[in-house]
Amino acid sequence: MSIITENSIIKEVLKTTSFASKDVMLDLKDLKKVYPTPKGDYVVLENLNLQIKKEEFVTIIGHSGCGKTTMLSMIAGLNSISGGNISVLGKHIKGPGPDRGVIFQSPSLMPWMTSLQNVLLGVNQVFPHASKAQRNDIAKYYLQKVGLEDAFHKKASELSQGMQQRVGIARAFAIKPKVLLLDEPFGMLDSLTRGELQDILIEIWNKEKITAVMITHDVDEAIFLADRVVMMTSGPKAKIGDVLDINFKRPRTRKSVLEHDDYYAYRKHLIDFLEH
Amino acid sequence: MKASLTLGKVTDFLGLGFFTTLKDLFTGKLEKEDFKDFLRKSVVPLASILLFVGLWHLGAKSLYNTEADFKIAKALKDQGQAAADALTACIASGESSCQPNTLPSPAQVWESFQSLLRDHNIISADKAAFAEKTATLNAKRVAAGKDAIVYTGRPSFVDQIFRSLQTVFAGFLLALLIAVPLGIFIGLSPTLKSSFNWFIQIFKPVSPVVWYLLVFMIVKTILIGSTNDSSFTISFISVGLCSMWATLVNTAMGVSSVDKDYINVAKVLKLGTFQKIFKVVLPSSLPLIFTGLKITLSVAWMVLIAIELLAQSPGLGLFVWEEFQNGANDSNAKIIVAMFAIGIIGFLLDRIMLSIQNWVSFDKTDAI
Numbered sequence: 001m002s003i004i005t006e007n008s009i010i011k012e013v014l015k016t017t018s019f020a021s022k023d024v025m026l027d028l029k030d031l032k033k034v035y036p037t038p039k040g041d042y043v044v045l046e047n048l049n050l051q052i053k054k055e056e057f058v059t060i061i062g063h064s065g066c067g068k069t070t071m072l073s074m075i076a077g078l079n080s081i082s083g084g085n086i087s088v089l090g091k092h093i094k095g096p097g098p099d100r101g102v103i104f105q106s107p108s109l110m111p112w113m114t115s116l117q118n119v120l121l122g123v124n125q126v127f128p129h130a131s132k133a134q135r136n137d138i139a140k141y142y143l144q145k146v147g148l149e150d151a152f153h154k155k156a157s158e159l160s161q162g163m164q165q166r167v168g169i170a171r172a173f174a175i176k177p178k179v180l181l182l183d184e185p186f187g188m189l190d191s192l193t194r195g196e197l198q199d200i201l202i203e204i205w206n207k208e209k210i211t212a213v214m215i216t217h218d219v220d221e222a223i224f225l226a227d228r229v230v231m232m233t234s235g236p237k238a239k240i241g242d243v244l245d246i247n248f249k250r251p252r253t254r255k256s257v258l259e260h261d262d263y264y265a266y267r268k269h270l271i272d273f274l275e276h
Numbered sequence: 277m278k279a280s281l282t283l284g285k286v287t288d289f290l291g292l293g294f295f296t297t298l299k300d301l302f303t304g305k306l307e308k309e310d311f312k313d314f315l316r317k318s319v320v321p322l323a324s325i326l327l328f329v330g331l332w333h334l335g336a337k338s339l340y341n342t343e344a345d346f347k348i349a350k351a352l353k354d355q356g357q358a359a360a361d362a363l364t365a366c367i368a369s370g371e372s373s374c375q376p377n378t379l380p381s382p383a384q385v386w387e388s389f390q391s392l393l394r395d396h397n398i399i400s401a402d403k404a405a406f407a408e409k410t411a412t413l414n415a416k417r418v419a420a421g422k423d424a425i426v427y428t429g430r431p432s433f434v435d436q437i438f439r440s441l442q443t444v445f446a447g448f449l450l451a452l453l454i455a456v457p458l459g460i461f462i463g464l465s466p467t468l469k470s471s472f473n474w475f476i477q478i479f480k481p482v483s484p485v486v487w488y489l490l491v492f493m494i495v496k497t498i499l500i501g502s503t504n505d506s507s508f509t510i511s512f513i514s515v516g517l518c519s520m521w522a523t524l525v526n527t528a529m530g531v532s533s534v535d536k537d538y539i540n541v542a543k544v545l546k547l548g549t550f551q552k553i554f555k556v557v558l559p560s561s562l563p564l565i566f567t568g569l570k571i572t573l574s575v576a577w578m579v580l581i582a583i584e585l586l587a588q589s590p591g592l593g594l595f596v597w598e599e600f601q602n603g604a605n606d607s608n609a610k611i612i613v614a615m616f617a618i619g620i621i622g623f624l625l626d627r628i629m630l631s632i633q634n635w636v637s638f639d640k641t642d643a644i
Contacts, residue, residue, distance in 0.1 A: 108537035125545045125551075
């Protein structure tokens with residue numbers, strides 16, 4: 001079994017994705033979300049503006065219930081937009097699509113499928129013209145990347161939570177999205193597994209450099225993974241409160257990040273914001 | 277060792293673990309710590325069976341005495357002492373013509389069961405002889421384009437069981453073919469759901485007898501002029517229509533309540549409708565669909581008897597009815613034999629469905 005590293009199909013896809021000359025990948029303009037309630041409209045998000053550059057990793061932190069997940073699912077197209085707009089490479093989004101891959105909080109694998117079949121479900125959809133062997137190779141390549149080379153044919157229901165989330169990561173990367181949306185993907189894992197998965201995520205990301213937006217509750221996770229940490233104000237009418245640039249060089253290791261002089265300053269900045 | 281392993285697997289698979297422990301007892305493989313488990317799984321059920329048979333025996337005996345006393349008292353009143361003495365002697369001698377007509381005892385039922393088996397052997401032999409005798413003639417007739425001569429003798433009890441199973445499977449298949457696709461459509465579309473809801477709510481509680489009459493009205497007209505016996509068609513369609521509701525409701529519910537996460541994944545990946553149904557919706561609703569199918573099969577088997585009886589379609593229902601009308605000395609015992617046959621076959625059908633459900637279901641803890 002040959003594992004592909006630079007597949008011709010992947011190159012083909014990358015060619016078509018890199019046509020835009022502007023630097024902005026994801027643009028949220030005056031975004032608004034309103035939920036109608038019997039007592040009148042409840043405004044979750046208002047005047048939310050955020051631009052995310054190509055190949056940027058952005059983490060979003062904020063208090064529970066401030067509307068982070070609402071925003072992310074609006075970007076994914078799973079939640080309707082009440083006002084303003086979201087565009088990917090200058091084009092307004094209309095509904096969900098595989099150009100925006102999502103890693104959900106729960107792994108959301110089909111439990112009756114093997115891990116390979118779960119990844120193939122997306123790969124088949126995105127590369128319909130590739131041969132069966134090529135699609136298999138793509139799926140297996142990403143499963144290998146997340147350390148599941150021994151579990152290709154295991155049913156998703158037989159995998160541990162952490163392993164299921166690894167398949168979720170492989171599935172999201174394998175469809176070669178322009179934007180990767182992560183909704184607290186490690187929130188349900190124990191801290192050891194969380195660290196492992198952060199390393200795996202950042203390792204693949206370093207290679208693929210897919211623009212990523214990730215929600216997290218964990219300040220250390222936010223700093224370790226991000227180029228920028230976006231802080232959201234508490235709802236209702238939540239918007240961007242503050243943005244912090246993280247100037248660590250990539251590739252990063254956990255150790256180098258923890259030992260960096262600026263680490264505690266960054267950490268203090270974020271915690272001050274959250275406790276404000 | 278290998279053989280016992282397979283037996284154990286088979287019984288476990290069918291949910292009849294009771295046989296395994298029973299077998300272990302006879303092969304001396306039972307461990308001491310398993311003894312409590314053995315008591316609970318084997319001895320207690322066996323004891324309850326014995327208790328049941330004992331109570332049945334006592335009850336039947338008391339009913340028999342009541343009936344006999346009444347008969348003798350009546351003879352004494354109507355015809356005098358001589359007739360009453362003659363009747364008492366007749367009952368005591370076991371003469372079949374004067375036996376009280378009441379609930380048969382377990383021994384009588386067992387006897388009838390054996391006589392039905394003997395009867396089956398005789399009829400089978402008869403059939404085989406008939407087939408042999410007509411083999412050459414039939415070959416000629418078929419070659420000449422005529423219909424072959426078929427055995428038209430009386431069906432045995434075992435034949436009736438197989439006819440009933442045929443009817444029930446045909447009805448079950450019909451229910452499956454109607455209810456599963458319809459349930460999927462209803463589950464997928466809220467519009468269809470609201471347009472079909474009244475229909476389901478109204479027709480679900482309709483009794484098998486009325487379904488039979490409805491099907492009879494329609495099929496009779498459709499098959500007008502046909503010389504074939506339509507009773508089988510009518511009874512299997514009625515069985516199907518009676519029993520399909522559980523599957524219809526469960527399929528619709530399973531399809532409409534697929535985990536939101538799976539639907540989101542399908543949306544993000546932009547799966548087509550066809551793929552969404554076959555890769556996501558159907559597999560995730562299979563456990564519920566199978567629960568529905570299991571109920572459907574057991575309902576089908578339950579209503580079958582009533583419908584066969586009405587439709588005069590050969591099978592266990594007709595057997596019960598004919599024995600009741602027949603009023604022969606062992607008729608009551610034969611009806612009880614049929615009752616046990618119906619019960620045991622119903623139980624086995626349920627177990628088979630459960631095994632299939634366990635086999636196809638992704639969530640192994642789901643099936644009950």
